[in-house]
Amino acid sequence: MRIMLVTDQYPPMVGGVPTVTRGLAVDFVNRGHQVWVVAPSYGARDVKRLEQGVRVYRFSSFEWPTYEGLRIPFLPFMPMRNLIKRSDPDIIHIHSPVVLGNIAQILAGGLRKPVIATNHYLPINMSRSLSSDPIFGKPFSSVTYTYLVNFCNRCEYVTAPTQTALNLLYEHGLRAPARAISNGIDLNRFRPGAPDPEVLTRFGLPTDRPLIIHVNRLSEEKRIDVLIRATQHLRQPAHIVLVGSGPMEAELRALAASLHVEDRVSFLGFVRDADLLSLRRSAALFAIPSEADLQSLATMEAMACGLPVVAANSYALPELVHQNENGFLFQPGNSEELARAIDTILEDGALRTRMGQESLNIIEKHDRLNILDEWEDLYRRLSIEFKEDKERKQQMRIQRKYKGELPTGQQKARSRLRRTGTTGDLSFDWSDTAEDTDAQL
Known part of the structure; x- marks a missing residue:
């Protein structure tokens, strides 16, 4: 599969989200997939390089003044559009619903790409002082969740690392298909051992x-x-x-x-x-x-x-x-x-x-191996369903277009078919017509 991961937090930034996103990217490459990562650069220039088999594209950014280490990109709409068109991913997986995640979601709609969003955030992650403020805390939390849930509801699928995290989204109006998928842990690497x-x-x-x-x-x-x-x-x-x-x-x-x-x-x-x-x-x-x-x-x-x-x-x-x-x-x-x-x-x-x-x-x-299996199954299923749905909509558009061009007699015959289930002497195979019209287009 061709997989694109979009995140505003990626190494060398230290933290849970950078660790999770890089781990997924490298593990998917090791499983034979092609992986692109879209992340902020650490300067005023765009950078692209191959990191452990992962194609990492970093877009110019500036440091967010209230959160040490967090970078905010300079709205790279056209470069990201060109990258999505060139890479042609089967799935776009967004891990940060902020700048790059918003751009990717907007572009994915026009380029007809399925989007998964994973929520790693709480309002308190953005500002503990505001979240705990007796006056502004509740409005701040409400605004934050309104934004997160609206973002998630525009995606084909939503995940969160725990059921607790997912329930928080449901409580604030999540309607998109969703389930909890753990971040996972490499049990071959992390295991008991003797003190040192x-x-x-x-x-x-x-x-x-x-x-x-x-x-x-x-x-x-x-x-x-x-x-x-x-x-x-x-x-x-x-x-x-x-x-x-x-x-x-x-x-x-x-x-x-x-x-x-x-x-x-x-x-x-x-x-x-x-x-x-x-x-x-x-x-x-x-x-x-x-x-x-x-x-x-x-x-x-x-x-x-x-x-x-x-x-x-x-x-x-x-x-x-x-x-x-x-x-x-x-x-x-x-x-x-x-x-x-x-x-x-x-x-x-x-x-x-x-x-x-x-x-x-x-x-x-x-166990990380089982979690990767879950992601692969979800990616594959959504990619197939999205393509099938796109083909179905294309066929419906073709049929509607062809219906408007039918001779008057054939329109009457089709009207009779809807009323009685029969066309009389007229034999008409819509599947063949759709294929012929598609070829003409």
């Missing part, structure tokens, strides 16, 4: 106490401040390991210092994948206090490594973290409850082992 004391020493982490790992962008809506505050309430001498960077790093460091827990919290910044895998395997559990996840890749990766999880009872996290099974859920923002849950797991080795095994059981259904 060498990697702990290299990152300056203690080897004589349990490690609580958290992997995420250091931004306001991820509520990492709750995890840092929980440190002062822990009974166990655990050490918090924060992997990631973001606009809140300086503020979070200052918070740790003000609470006098800076010696129990490590900020590692960006960590390469091989070391991050070793860190997960060396940790006792994974903690995620985020209030803005429709599906957490970092949580899925930790579960695949056999870790128990303590998570905020917010949005889609309970679909991964089942209370008293593979971890605990705590009230969002409640650092004391988070600390109690961590202590409960750390103080009971048998419980930790049982919960880690249950994480492995739960994550099995998110």
Whole structure:
């Protein structure tokens, strides 16, 4: 198949959407498909290159001032139209309903290409301050969902990574055909393994106490401040390991210092994948206090490594973290409850082992290979149905055109056919007529 992925977030930008879109693109190429990715460039010039077999087209853009790392393209209507015409994709899959996604959707209609949209966004992802504002929060959320749902309803099909995410769209008026399809996880790559004391020493982490790992962008809506505050309430001498960077790093460091827990919290910044895998395997559990996840890749990766999880009872996290099974859920923002849950797991080795095994059981259904099969089946079915529908409409247009040109006697005969089901002496095969007319056109 010929597949086009359209996204406003793509590596080198770090985050869930860039990871998902690049993963899909590379995996589809490895399965023998032709893949084009449309994304913003990191400058004022358009760039095209082959990346791991993926044809990546980046259009000139500028940095969005309120969201670090997010790029906004300069409305490349004609270049994208030319690219769609040249590549002739069987399916266009949009992962960002903003600039490039809107352009792709508009152009796909005129070029008669089927469009799938996947929603990865919450209003809080765009602005936590507005979303939580007592006056403007509800109108902001309403406007955001109105935009998202209107965008989705103009697509042939809609997906979201969790049922929670999909239900949010239904609640705001989604009418397009839709279903939940997980982002998936590579279970061959992410799996349990032995702790690695060498990697702990290299990152300056203690080897004589349990490690609580958290992997995420250091931004306001991820509520990492709750995890840092929980440190002062822990009974166990655990050490918090924060992997990631973001606009809140300086503020979070200052918070740790003000609470006098800076010696129990490590900020590692960006960590390469091989070391991050070793860190997960060396940790006792994974903690995620985020209030803005429709599906957490970092949580899925930790579960695949056999870790128990303590998570905020917010949005889609309970679909991964089942209370008293593979971890605990705590009230969002409640650092004391988070600390109690961590202590409960750390103080009971048998419980930790049982919960880690249950994480492995739960994550099995998110196996990347099965998810790719789902996408391929959906792409193929929509492509075939779209082509069949297009051919059917073309035949109807031809028949309507031909009907208008029938001699008067044949028009009367056809009228009689509609009334009685018979043409009398007139023999008339509409399928042959449609083919003949098509040839003339």
